């Protein structure tokens with residue numbers, strides 16, 4: 001499928017001989033994205049909103065040498081999608097003691113997910129945690145037994161309240177948790193239909209009483225775009241901070257993840273991928289982006305594109321340098337590139353001759369700090385000042401320093417460093433390409 005889609009993109013873009021992506025070129029490609037999102041069960045409105053964002057980003061983008069326009073477009077789409085899915089995975093570390101209230105629709109996977117979370121925490125934590133399971137699900141016979149069985153499977157304790165009213169039972173379980181000084185309490189609740197306001201209100205009362213440290217909504221990925229309404233009504237009536245998306249092992253494409261993140265902007269912590277306690281994985285935005293677009297290999301593709309973009313920037317920088325037209329703008333780009341490649345210390349390894357020099361950690365740290373200041377200084381200059389720094393008189397320098405939150409002396413230091421590198425560039429252009437570290 002990936003091959004098919006990228007071929008389709010390819011045939012749309014390959015005849016392109018222009019230098020920039022234009023709206024007319026993008027129409028067909030954007031339609032493919034919409035189709036992909038709709039197939040993943042994203043609502044039509046959301047799909048439209050998303051491609052408007054992509055369009056904004058893509059139209060007018062310069063086409064990068066060595067990169068197929070189709071691949072470049074795919075990268076833009078992928079990055080946007082990843083961004084909407086939360087960027088990077090959420091690194092949650094629970095603080096103890098903690099109470100976790102688990103809520104969700106009937107059959108969404110609440111009880112199963114509690115055991116998965118407990119298993120995950122046990123695997124992750126160095127010191128064994130004392131985990132307690134409790135349930136206030138009195139609506140479905142055997143619901144509490146199910147939780148008890150699961151607690152044995154993952155080595156957690158289980159407490160059955162004598163109370164039969166859910167709110168009273170919740171208070172009783174919490175009291176037991178505190179008295180026995182457990183680290184973690186998972187409170188399982190009855191499945192609710194989001195149209196059932198009474199049941200939602202009861203959950204709200206339990207939440208107020210128990211004061212959970214974390215509230216987690218369990219969302220069934222198979223509910224597709226409907227999951228958004230579910231999440232919204234739970235959020236309005238009860239409130240939660242995180243979600244876990246279950247049943248991602250089904251053939252659903254993950255539209256639920258997209259709709260949820262896009263509309264509610266709350267993190268998805270994990271995805272459930274099966275019925276067993278170990279069947280849960282961290283939520284990975286870029287993997288999910290690939291699944292939603294049905295492009296298995298999109299991550300590799302995006303990485304390749306990123307590399308080409310960097311090569312391209314480096315080449316144009318080299319062009320500017322070899323012509324001896326090296327402005328502060330190029331200098332800023334150079335700093336930016338250094339920043340992107342990692343710390344100065346890690347870069348040193350790659351510079352010829354540098355490995356054998358004895359440079360102390362102090363010097364390196366000073367260098368990194370300087371780099372940050374320089375970036376800020378260049379950032380608060382006007383376009384004109386960047387191209388013609390000689391116009392920077394005292395009052396301009398003061399303004400720039402103020403804007404960057406540094407001293408005027410830092411601005412002067414930057415300017416003298418810049419002059420030094422200009423000398424270096426002139427030297428470079430005499431010797432031609434391939435002599436310096438821009439080869």
Ligand SMILES: Nc1nc2c(ncn2[C@@H]2O[C@H](COP(=O)(O)OP(=O)(O)OP(=O)(O)O)[C@@H](O)[C@H]2O)c(=O)[nH]1
Nearest residue numbers: 106107108109110111112191246247272273274275
């Ligand atoms: N394939 C698959 N099945 C899952 C997953 N999570 C839960 N299930 C199954 O879904 C069904 C319902 O799970 P439960 O954990 O009982 O759901 P619940 O939300 O507690 O249900 P109620 O208590 O009835 O509201 C069970 O058969 C689970 O085994 C998952 O990630 N993948």
Ligand SMILES: [Mg+2]
Nearest residue numbers: 110111137143
């Ligand atoms: Mg249950």
